Amino acid sequence: xxxxxxxxxxxxxxxxxxxxxxxxxxxxxxxxxxxxxxxxxxxxxxxxxxxxxxxxxxxxxxxxxxxxxxxxxxxxxxxxxxxxxxxxxxxxxxxxxxxxxxxxxxxxxxxxxxxxxxxxxxxxxxxxxxxxxxxxxxxxxxxxxxxxxxxxxxxxxxxxxxxxxxxxxxxxxxxxxxxxxxxxxxxxxxxxxxxxxxxxxxxxxxxxxxxxxxxxxxxxxxxxxxxxxxxxxxxxxxxxxxxxxxxxxxxxxxxxxxxxxxxxxxxxxxxxxxxxxxxxxxxxxxxxxxxxxxxxxxxxxxxxxxxxxxxxxxxxxxxxxxxxxxxxxxxxxxxxxxxxxxxxxxxxxxxxxxxx
Numbered sequence: 001x002x003x004x005x006x007x008x009x010x011x012x013x014x015x016x017x018x019x020x021x022x023x024x025x026x027x028x029x030x031x032x033x034x035x036x037x038x039x040x041x042x043x044x045x046x047x048x049x050x051x052x053x054x055x056x057x058x059x060x061x062x063x064x065x066x067x068x069x070x071x072x073x074x075x076x077x078x079x080x081x082x083x084x085x086x087x088x089x090x091x092x093x094x095x096x097x098x099x100x101x102x103x104x105x106x107x108x109x110x111x112x113x114x115x116x117x118x119x120x121x122x123x124x125x126x127x128x129x130x131x132x133x134x135x136x137x138x139x140x141x142x143x144x145x146x147x148x149x150x151x152x153x154x155x156x157x158x159x160x161x162x163x164x165x166x167x168x169x170x171x172x173x174x175x176x177x178x179x180x181x182x183x184x185x186x187x188x189x190x191x192x193x194x195x196x197x198x199x200x201x202x203x204x205x206x207x208x209x210x211x212x213x214x215x216x217x218x219x220x221x222x223x224x225x226x227x228x229x230x231x232x233x234x235x236x237x238x239x240x241x242x243x244x245x246x247x248x249x250x251x252x253x254x255x256x257x258x259x260x261x262x263x264x265x266x267x268x269x270x271x272x273x274x275x276x277x278x279x280x281x282x283x284x285x286x287x288x289x290x291x292x293x294x295x296x297x298x299x300x301x302x303x304x305x306x307x308x309x310x311x312x313x314x315x316x317x318x319x320x321x322x323x324x325x326x327x328x329x330x331x332x333x334x335x336x337x338x339x340x341x342x343x344x345x346x347x348x349x350x351x352x353x354x355x356x
Contacts, residue, residue, distance in 0.1 A: 121160060140163075
């Protein structure tokens with residue numbers, strides 16, 4: 001049976017014929033994706049076909065008129081903001097693996113600029129995963145800071161989501177440390193921590209709690225020893241109000257704070273705890289709360305103080321140890337604040353040594 005369609009704003013109205021006043025049904029174009037299915041034959045009649053998708057639901061539309069087909073496809077693409085990533089970027093080598101896909105190196109088709117493209121397959125994602133990804137995109141749109149990765153573009157099709165970011169060639173902080181046997185000058189560690197704190201100060205000023213700070217989520221801008229760092233992966237981040245708390249058990253076990261493990265309400269101080277863990281790792285070469293059994297790691301995080309008895313600590317300044325202890329205070333209320341951390345003597349002393 002043939003139907004007559006019109007578009008009003010972002011709605012397709014369906015009629016039995018063009019003289020009908022009351023529509024038979026309507027389909028919202030909001031959140032939809034279009035796919036051109038090309039030419040097809042039904043009962044020896046040639047049709048031009050396109051399909052609209054809304055999540056797992058879809059509806060096919062056919063017309064015998066090619067010009068009508070092109071007009072409708074063009075009009076719908078404009079209304080839904082359709083863009084094909086391949087029209088703008090050439091995807092080349094793999095840069096790394098993600099939970100829902102891979103990160104690829106992309107080359108801008110006009111400028112030749114290199115970018116990193118996070119490619120996520122929707123079929124591997126739950127509705128919560130999709131929601132967290134949209135949240136990450138919104139947070140990255142807000143962020144314009146030298147120590148936070150820059151979002152350049154976003155593309156989405158019915159099967160994939162693509163997040164285009166600046167390409168950082170130095171790898172992640174954990175790999176950077178691993179290649180150096182987890183030994184680096186204290187002044188370099190302090191410089192990195194200061195950069196991370198400055199980025200956190202920016203995020204917290206917008207009410208953004210990262211919730212998953214760890215060396216794997218800190219990227220080196222280049223491969224030099226003096227490389228700057230940038231925070232990445234805001235998939236677990238959340239925007240909270242001035243007095244708002246969270247309770248979701250998000251984070252990575254070795255870097256997550258006691259209040260999260262105890263399923264208490266928490267706020268911005270959880271990011272300071274993670275900074276303390278990262279600083280400890282850079283100074284000592286190992287984690288403060290580490291065990292093969294995850295339950296034991298959780299118990300140690302909640303109950304045991306960080307230890308500074310290893311021989312590695314004999315070459316670490318008292319200022320560094322004081323900084324780490326104040327970050328790793330079990331009580332969120334007594335933990336060093338972000339402002340106090342930025343003014344801590346360790347950052348000043350290490351910066352002075354670096355410039356001697």
